[in-house]
Amino acid sequence: MQAARELFFERGFGGTTIEEVAAQAGVSKVTVYKRFCDKETLFENCVRKEIGRLAEAFDGGSVHPSEGLECRLNDFGMKLMGFLTRANYVALDRVLSQEFAMMPELGRRLYQAGPAQSRAKLAEVLAEACDEGILACEDPVRAASDLLSLWRGAIEVELKFAIRRNIDEATARDHVEHGTRTFLRAYQPRQD
Template identity: 30%
Template sequence: MVSNASPASRPKTAAKTASPGRPKDLGKRAAILEAAKRLFSNEGFNGASMDQIAAEAGVSKLTVYSHFGDKEALFSAAVRAKCEEMLPDDLFAQELKGPLRAQLKVIANAFFALVSSDEAISTQRMMMALGQADDPLRKLFWEAGPQRTHDAFAAFLQSRVEAGELQIPDVSRAAEQFFSLIKGEMHGRMICGLCAKPSRGDVATHIEATVDMFLRAYAVR
């Protein structure tokens, strides 16, 4: 069960960081992030302790604090790492190959795979279960995951507007619409535990229809 304890009420010793100048061990950092992704997903933010994460990563708790400063910073980094793993920044690069429709399908498939993954479903349920005192944690999650993805896709859309391929008066709103359409009812039902992950064929049909709808709204006429 997720606790309603506020991040502000947690021990401030976690906020200490190592002195600058000494290079960090990138292998240990990667191990900590992998452990954090698993434990935050399985146990929730309050259920996963820094001791557990350190033990899972095979490092000392001091090493965890040295790399990430505090639990909130580690959570934010873990969310960002999971998003970058499944929806890398270069996915939105202008070098995406093929016609615009094909590029949008690639992005849509990667996004749906991310939001429908077991880790993402668990994390979103955790966010919904938090109390009002944990609002700062929700903000950390939003900025590390959904906001990053939104901003990158909005920049992608803007580049296509400037190239004359799309006609969009508000690219930020269009980015919101695209991702909301891609999630669709399937994602909401998964969050509520009403259905299992859809088949590959169902996802493909859903994404084809959604990308076509988006292009009907914003393709240059």
């Protein structure tokens, strides 16, 4: 998995072969195929592993639920932005857009393995906050989409188009915290 992850992130899906993954991992090509069946499944597993790291923000991550919703959201947002703004991810994202157009099934599988799971996990946390009266939303999945959009914003686009070369932690934190505060204001319960 580590060898595949490094190669996929460096060269993209189309630029990586099973033979290269096997050679870098020090195993045979047959071993890779036995374990993962095909390159698409191997790539999907790499994406799932990355998404699992993001889920730590809510599942035993660095912020305990008792520290408050804003803290938990900011922690998740920072982990997400840390992942999305890494140079190797930005490069991979540029390549994947083209590959998904040619291989829509791969795009669907990776969407389900990555962004859909992140949004679902975030929606669970928001639904709990709504149940507790901390937030007011009719559709937690849509609310999660709103928050993800606020976090990603123009920074991700600027990185993709090479307007920015990187983003430092202070800028990312400021961006995430602003997005979280904006979201919380929009979804605060109405005071009658």
